[in-house]
Amino acid sequence: MRRILSPELDRNQRSPACLQWYLQMRLSCNYGFLLAPLFLAALAIPALAQESPYIVTYDHYLEEPGSLEVEYFSTFGTQRGGNDFHAFWAEFEYGATAWWTTEVYLDGQTTFGDSTLFTGFRWENRIRLLQREHVINPVLYLEYEQTSGADKILKEVEGHDVESDYAVPNARARQEHDHEMETKLLLSSTFNGWNIADNTIATKNLTGGNPWEFGYAIGASRPLALKASARRCSFCPENFIAGVEMYGGLGDRHSFGLHDTSHYLAPVVAWNLPSDWTLRLSPGFGLNDTSHRFLLRWGLSREFSGFGSAIARLLGGH
């Protein structure tokens, strides 16, 4: 949920020097918050991930139990009527069980010619609903997010989110505080090496009497080769997964549909390296006049097996 803020919210803006000091302090705190899990992750064993290439869409595969995946993602977006931006987020994704994955996000953004901000956090949970593999596999997604109006990571597009919402200067946009509950039904199917995923999104902003908002994300992907080669290699075709995803808003409870919504089509590719890293790249293209014309996303992630055991050992367990 995004909305344009009223001008009176600018009254209490900090002076530039004060703002700079404040930003430095905030960033120091934020980096500290980021470094703690990285330190703990260093205690665990890295393991090759077979990661999907999607950046917005979810398939039904959860994190392996006890594994932690540390991810960094970046979105560069063009902005008509404002400055281009670079939004970024860190993800800490943990496989609590084979049917439950929990994840914490920390979001931030830089708007060129404006400022850099920490824009909030999200806590998401994905719960596998069926024990075994089926033609269509449902996963329930529940997320709580506490973000400011300056958040621009575009992790999902919902409701009437349009490009002009993101043109508000950071100093004003950050005054808005959103507490959102986001639910998704993730449906995913894998057949002959292809994965097809469909996400239906319903979001409720818990502040104020905002209506439920809706969105979607769909994706299809396939590894470049289905058989693994017998040797370890970086450039073997099975290490690359390519596909495409499409996502956008579907209005809200009062005005459901495509009117005043934005939509994107984005080819995606993931490169799973034997050195435990996964690199993702996705250029996204706006499909209508109310969408950003271009979004360039990329991400780097590393999976650490045995993170849960490492924590248990650290706490004196077995």
Place this chain on the structure above:
Amino acid sequence: MPKPTTSLTLFFLFALAVSTAQTARIAPSQNISVYAELNKAPSKAIARRNPLEKDPDAVAAGAKLFDLHCAECHGDMAEGGKKAPSLHANQVQQATPGTLFWLLTNGVVRRGMPVWSKLPEPQRWQLVSYIKSLSPAPQLDPDSRQSRP
């Protein structure tokens, strides 16, 4: 912006998830019931033949995949670990390739083994080739096996 109390709550919930995962470890007495999952394979799945049975690279590729995806729980030599049972056990070695493929595809989610259908079918068959290439070991008493150093 997150308040300290919210961040603490978040950390607590994350820690809860970590500790939950620890309780998901397989208990020695559970090994037998884990192997019993193999008996749940439908007859159609049991009868499936490994299309890579005669592929000379299948075992080596399967060994690589095992090292990358399975060794963390099943042990480097598939000897079993705290979280997953030995794959040298008679129950595994006597199972048909189709049964092992079915188990890999569906996992044993309630007992902590994830579904591995994200690996394409040929890679799962390569894993089956590797598992079937392991030498069968005399079945150990699960409790005595856990007492090894």
